[in-house]
Amino acid sequence: MxxxxxxxxxxxxxxxxxxxxxxxxxxxxxxxxxxxxxxxxxxxxxxxxxxxxxxxxxxxxxxxxxxxxxxxxxxAAHRGRFLRPCPGARSYRCCGYRIVHIGEGCPMDCTYCILKAYLRSDILRAFANTADMFAELGDIFGRDRTRRFRVGTGEFADSLALEPVTGHTLELLHFLRDFDNVVVELKSKTADLSWMAANPRPDRVLAAWSVNAPAVVAAQERGAPPLSARLAAAREAARAGFGVCLHFDPVVPHPGWEEGYAATVDMIASFLRPRDIVYISLGSLRFLPELPARLAAMGRLPDYYLSEFVDDLDGKRRLLRPLRVRQLRHVAGLLAKCGLAGKLYLCMESDEVWRAVFGRAPQGPDGLARRLMELAFEKRREGP
Ligand code: SF4
Incomplete structure (x- = not known):
């Protein structure tokens, strides 16, 4: 591909x-x-x-x-820390995810991608000093084996886009086999399942895909495989006993978005059973203020950037709350009808938005992180 x-x-x-x-x-x-x-x-x-x-x-x-x-x-030889907290703002509900920093940049080209503004370069970077990474991770994960970690590699890069070239994830999964207290989430838009060759414990890997409405996938995710390919890979991972996670992030306002997201949820239901799915995140459209100007300079500014936005506490621009809540509530409602209500969460939203979407907010400051940790480590039935 x-x-x-x-x-x-x-x-x-x-x-x-x-x-x-x-x-x-x-x-x-x-x-x-x-x-x-x-x-x-x-x-x-x-x-x-x-x-x-x-x-x-x-x-x-x-x-x-x-x-x-x-x-x-x-x-590259990475000289900083490999394990980092997810950059969630204090005033939002944080999911408690830790990033394993394997590289930076992505060969796909989504018009909403936050990396475009963060990285300011189209170079694909993979950190090849994996011995240093494993020394740091081994020290942290091995210090107290009763302490659980939910980590992932898909924050500054797509977890698997470069896997056919670098074999990075295969190496990481071989290393993690010694750590029962770690669940790793591999978040991708590709259909790559070559990491399964590492033969990891199925209940210690979450196979995750970003999904969106068909019109957004077709027009705004250049170079990314179609939704059907992602969901077919998700089904194969589920059949092999791996828990599947899905991320509707960002939910994008576009003409016909209600029907578009309904079509995607129907497609998910045709590929996956509710018990295949561990959790699903919903995230509203947000971006760094300089991104639209960059896209405009490339002649690629999509219409959705002409919506109304508000500058938020974390330096990003977000969709105004009424449309944001309407969109999140719509997608959450569609997923709830498929029996997935207990597996949904909002990515980086305030208690007010949680209540407006779900009628409740997570309990306590780390309620969401605790709930996702429970779901990630929940015993799952292996096999089809
Ligand atoms: S696949 Fe993910 S990381 Fe890659 S360009 Fe799209 S949003 Fe960015």
């Missing part, structure tokens, strides 16, 4: 995501991941960066320039 190529550049179907150049920090040039990438992309030039400044020299126009000659994959 490949993403859309920049205009005028022929796509080679043998090269995932049209990656035309690999840059490798010298510190990880001999890593297992670098070896896998070399084998997967045999014809792609591989440049070792001898010092940090060499990245800019290796990229004509610098890291922020628009590139028309295919994508760049940077195998």
């Amino acid at each position: 490949t993403g859309d190529a920049p205009a005028g550049v022929p796509v080679d179907p043998a090269v995932p995501w049209d990656i035309r150049s690999v840059l490798v920090d010298a510190a990880v040039a001999g890593s297992a991941m670098a070896g896998r990438v070399r084998r997967t992309l045999p014809g792609v030039p591989f440049t070792v960066l001898e010092h940090p400044g060499a990245l800019a020299d290796a990229l004509p126009g610098g890291p922020e320039a628009d590139r028309t000659g295919g994508r760049v994959l940077h195998l």
Whole structure:
């Protein structure tokens, strides 16, 4: 599967995501991941960066320039922390999820993607110093084996988009087999299930997909597989005994959105049984203020950015509350009719919005995080 190529550049179907150049920090040039990438992309030039400044020299126009000659994959030695709290604002209900930081950037191209404004670069970055990552994670997860963790890799990247090239998740799942106190959520828009080859405990991996209304998938998620492919992969994961999570995030206002989200919920019900699903998040449209101008400069500003927004406490712009509540309530109502009412939560919303959508808010400051932890670790029946 490949993403859309920049205009005028022929796509080679043998090269995932049209990656035309690999840059490798010298510190990880001999890593297992670098070896896998070399084998997967045999014809792609591989440049070792001898010092940090060499990245800019290796990229004509610098890291922020628009590139028309295919994508760049940077195998980096990450020097910061690998385990981070999810960046939820204090005034919103936080789900208590921890991020395992495996890389940055995504080869798909969604017009609502928050990474476009966060990262300011279209370079795909994978952190190849996995030994450092496992040392840090092992220290934290192993300190008290009765303490449970719900972690995920899909925050600054799609969890699995680069998996066919890097094998990152396979490595992570092999490592996590020693930690019964950790559930990892793999959040993706791809249909990649190659991670199953690590043979992880099915009740310690949550296979998660982002879903949206058909018109949003078709027009706003360039390079992403269709909904049917995602749900077929979800069904296969469920049949193998893995819990499935779904994320309606963001719910986008667009002409016919009521019918669109109803069609998606019908499709979910045709692929998955309620017991296959562990939880479903609903998130309203929100973005960093600079994103619309960037999209406009690329000639890709969708109409939904012309809705009315409010500047919120976390520096993002959000849909005005009345439409936000109407949309979230509509999607929640559709899912409740499928027997999923007990598995829904709102991503980064206040108690007021929770009450307006569900008639109640989570109990106590960490009520939502506790509930999701329970659902994540709940004993599930294995197999079909
Ligand atoms: S798939 Fe996710 S990470 Fe990738 S561009 Fe779309 S929203 Fe962003």
